[in-house]
Amino acid sequence: MVEKILSLKEIDEIEKANLHGAPTLGLATKALLSRWQSGLRDEETFLRLIFLFWYSRTEPNFLTGLDEAQLEEFTVDTLMSDIGGEAGLSAESRFVIAILGHSAYAFGFGDEAAWQEKSRRFLVEAAEMEPQSPLFGDWRFLIGEAGDSRNLKTKIEREIHARFDRRGSMGRYLAHVLSGMVRPNRRD
Numbered sequence: 001m002v003e004k005i006l007s008l009k010e011i012d013e014i015e016k017a018n019l020h021g022a023p024t025l026g027l028a029t030k031a032l033l034s035r036w037q038s039g040l041r042d043e044e045t046f047l048r049l050i051f052l053f054w055y056s057r058t059e060p061n062f063l064t065g066l067d068e069a070q071l072e073e074f075t076v077d078t079l080m081s082d083i084g085g086e087a088g089l090s091a092e093s094r095f096v097i098a099i100l101g102h103s104a105y106a107f108g109f110g111d112e113a114a115w116q117e118k119s120r121r122f123l124v125e126a127a128e129m130e131p132q133s134p135l136f137g138d139w140r141f142l143i144g145e146a147g148d149s150r151n152l153k154t155k156i157e158r159e160i161h162a163r164f165d166r167r168g169s170m171g172r173y174l175a176h177v178l179s180g181m182v183r184p185n186r187r188d
Contacts, residue, residue, distance in 0.1 A: 006031040015169045023065025051170035054108040091129035098122035135159040142181045
């Protein structure tokens with residue numbers, strides 16, 4: 001019997017159950033790995049695997065349904081290598097990896113100091129690659145190196161919504177974290 005390769009939309013539905021307390025991210029990871037191993041190495045599958053790799057090492061597995069063993073044959077570097085190395089990364093991929101790798105949870109990618117350094121470089125490169133992006137351009141503000149944003153916060157918030165809405169658990173997580181970075185004292 002041939003295993004069905006799920007679409008990203010079908011994987012989104014699996015991930016939505018996690019919002020209601022069902023630890024389904026392990027099932028989503030399995031589906032994403034099936035896509036990857038069958039040659040569907042698109043940027044969205046890549047980013048979601050990177051996120052789940054990091055998340056499996058930074059959050060309790062009993063809450064998420066993630067199992068580090070599922071991803072043990074992969075590292076961020078091997079996944080990047082599979083899509084052409086750092087040279088193959090888009091501005092958005094660099095930015096997403098950098099936000100995860102620059103956080104207090106950089107250890108989720110491996111050597112914390114190395115990932116803090118690489119993440120800073122990726123933030124600079126993302127801003128250079130997409131200079132029209134208010135979100136990427138305000139990376140210093142987002143990581144606490146600048147006292148205020150260079151852009152209107154509403155522009156940054158619109159871009160966060162436009163980039164990360166409807167992108168599964170990764171998108172929900174990044175939208176939440178980035179919105180908190182933009183307006184740290186806001187209570188929704």
